[in-house]
Amino acid sequence: xxxxxxxxxxxxxxxxxxxxxxxxxxxxxxxxxxxxxxxxxxxxxxxxxxxxxxxxxxxxxxxxxxxxxxxxxxxxxxxxxxxxxxxxxxxxxxxxxxxxxx
Numbered sequence: 355x356x357x358x359x360x361x362x363x364x365x366x367x368x369x370x371x372x373x374x375x376x377x378x379x380x381x382x383x384x385x386x387x388x389x390x391x392x393x394x395x396x397x398x399x400x401x402x403x404x405x406x407x408x409x410x411x412x413x414x415x416x417x418x419x420x421x422x423x424x425x426x427x428x429x430x431x432x433x434x435x436x437x438x439x440x441x442x443x444x445x446x447x448x449x450x451x452x453x454x455x456x
């Protein structure tokens with residue numbers, strides 16, 4: 355099976371905003387599961403675990419997963435997410451195809 359990695363904004367000004375971002379990523383993750391991919395969605399992997407480790411640990415850990423992906427799926431709002439921008443640059447450097455969801 356091919357692996358789809360879901361990327362998009364996680365952080366927000368409020369906890370409710372974070373939950374909304376998680377739900378948006380979950381919706382796209384469900385779509386890719388239905389398309390037959392194995393899906394890794396960092397939003398769901400570490401949902402609401404803020405401050406249990408430094409942000410860098412989460413971001414570096416996500417890149418460990420991303421390097422095994424067959425496709426990077428980017429959800430709307432990525433332009434304001436430094437983490438997603440780093441994931442896009444990583445995918446480009448590794449030759450991982452990128453799909454932008456609308």
